[in-house]
Amino acid sequence: MIPIFFVKYLPFGFNGIAIPPLFILIRIDESRSVDSERILISHEKIHFEQAKRMFYLLFYFRYIFQLIFIGYKTMPLEMEARFKAGEKDIIR
Numbered sequence: 001m002i003p004i005f006f007v008k009y010l011p012f013g014f015n016g017i018a019i020p021p022l023f024i025l026i027r028i029d030e031s032r033s034v035d036s037e038r039i040l041i042s043h044e045k046i047h048f049e050q051a052k053r054m055f056y057l058l059f060y061f062r063y064i065f066q067l068i069f070i071g072y073k074t075m076p077l078e079m080e081a082r083f084k085a086g087e088k089d090i091i092r
Contacts, residue, residue, distance in 0.1 A: 002048055004041065018044040020051030020059065043085035050077055 003023040010017055010027045017025045024044045026037070051059035059077075066075035082089075 002045060016040050016044045018047035018051075020048045020056060024048075039085050039087055043081045043087065046081040046084050047077070050080065 004026060005023055006026050006028050008028055010025060015027050015029065015032075019025070024041065026040060026044070032040075047059075053059075054062065063075075063077055066077055070076070072078060
């Protein structure tokens with residue numbers, strides 16, 4: 001079971017952050033619907049699956065590499081998480 005913590009603030013305006021294999025942080029947002037929150041949590045859990053598949057250290061290396069050289073919106077790890085979580089806009 002993955003520990004999920006709800007917090008008031010996350011850096012860079014993020015709604016959620018996964019820190020595999022430790023925990024997930026979700027920013028509290030009263031205006032977010034229950035469905036949107038489920039999708040967000042699912043998205044972050046997919047990052048745990050990715051990290052496990054890549055033996056954690058490789059995940060962090062690949063994530064940071066993609067973030068720097070490809071950009072957040074179109075990086076493959078984020079697009080995979082959006083797609084598998086059922087987000088409507090995969091590139092956002």
